[in-house]
Amino acid sequence: MKACPTIDPAAPLQFVINAASGSSAADSKRELIEGVLQAAGRRGELHFCQPADLPQVAQQATATALASGTAVIGVGGDGTMNTVAQFAHAAGCAMGVVPQGTFNYFARTHGIPADPAEAVQQLLGCAPQPVQVAAINQRVFLVNASMGLYPELLEDREAYKARFGRSRWVAFWAACVTLLRAQRQLRLHIEQGDSARDVRTLMLFVGNNRLQLQHIGVHPQESAAENPPAEQPATAPLLTPSAGRITAVMLRPIGTLAMLRLMLHGALGTLGEAPSVEHFEFEHLVVRPTLTPGRRGVKVAYDGEVARSTFACWTSRCSC
Incomplete structure (x- = not known):
């Protein structure tokens, strides 16, 4: 495999967020993530989308992250993580996880907190590490x-x-x-x-x-x-x-x-x-x-x- 990419702390992290749960939940997620970023002096771009638009938004966010030397972050459940992982893996872009699902096996395996504020804080201090994924034909799956x-x-x-x-x-x-x-x-x-x-x-x-x-x-x-x-x-x-x-x-x-x-x-x-x-x-x-x-x-x-x-x-x- 290629060496894991380095992260430019000055480049804005690209957050892909499934907004299917409604506008009030989206506003809450925006305030939480932006609050953690502001407190740490970091930048981030938040991309909210409906499930039908998730592949397109994930692809665009991954391309932006790769071009600017940063990571794309999936915020949501297993389905959201899977969609973001398709494009991040194919492009060789670093990917982070803020779990919002029920079981969160992938996040728990890595010790990523279930609390979204703690998960974002942890991401800001982490360097990319290689992980094993699996695939059927060309489609990646995590769990x-x-x-x-x-x-x-x-x-x-x-x-x-x-x-x-x-x-x-x-x-x-x-x-x-x-x-x-x-x-x-x-x-x-x-x-x-x-x-x-x-x-x-x-x-x-x-x-x-x-x-x-x-x-x-x-x-x-x-x-x-x-x-x-x-x-x-x-x-x-x-x-x-x-x-x-x-x-x-x-x-x-x-x-x-x-x-x-x-x-x-x-x-x-x-x-x-x-x-x-x-x-x-x-x-x-x-x-x-x-x-x-x-x-x-x-x-x-x-x-x-x-x-x-x-x-x-x-x-x-x-x-x-």
């Missing part, structure tokens, strides 16, 4: 990507939240409904190194975040030279299961009773022990789904954002 059951679960969760409101109980109920209904099986041709196999599965989930994998009970093999705590300080690199490797989790087709047992394993954080679950590590994986006539592809979720794909080349990369 996880998946096809099959998990994208369906995400879409159902958003539909239930739109109807009943945002709460953990609504999300839990939506997950139960998704898991217990009849599921469509995926037929995948998987190539890893010199080996290839055909599998039937309900889900292929790929994790690039040790903390999330540990929370669901999948414990990747740690490299001998690295044994870090679960949550890293902000200046430390992201350490995944083994350097340069990411973890795949596959769920074999199962019936309703076995699915209930699987849900219990998930609730107890022992998913990796379930007999219907297979997990393995890799650096590069080629996945070709078998499509029925009329299907344009399978749904793929990247850090919570759902799209479609007919071919998937999964790999690990490094970025700053």
Whole structure:
């Protein structure tokens, strides 16, 4: 990888902020960020946008940051971070994070505070460090990507939240409904190194975040030279299961009773022990789904954002 870029403290940091939550929240974020910058004697440009405009704004902010020798900062949840990361990684621009989501696995892995004022203060004193990201084809993801059951679960969760409101109980109920209904099986041709196999599965989930994998009970093999705590300080690199490797989790087709047992394993954080679950590590994986006539592809979720794909080349990369 290229050396991490240096940051010019005189250049204004480029903040990309998802303003979907409303004008009052946007005003609050503006006051908070500008207050921290002013107190530190630093400059910043704040770019508020609606979700539909987020890719264009992130691309423009990244180009500005790269040209002026500074960093682009994503402010929001996993979807916002994923969008900003696409352009920052492709351009070789340094990227910072101010988490505003629910789980914030990427931020927590780096020890970035959940409080936005503290997160901005920490950014002002940090130098760029390399972290491991992963990608499907050319699309980067920070925490996880998946096809099959998990994208369906995400879409159902958003539909239930739109109807009943945002709460953990609504999300839990939506997950139960998704898991217990009849599921469509995926037929995948998987190539890893010199080996290839055909599998039937309900889900292929790929994790690039040790903390999330540990929370669901999948414990990747740690490299001998690295044994870090679960949550890293902000200046430390992201350490995944083994350097340069990411973890795949596959769920074999199962019936309703076995699915209930699987849900219990998930609730107890022992998913990796379930007999219907297979997990393995890799650096590069080629996945070709078998499509029925009329299907344009399978749904793929990247850090919570759902799209479609007919071919998937999964790999690990490094970025700053």
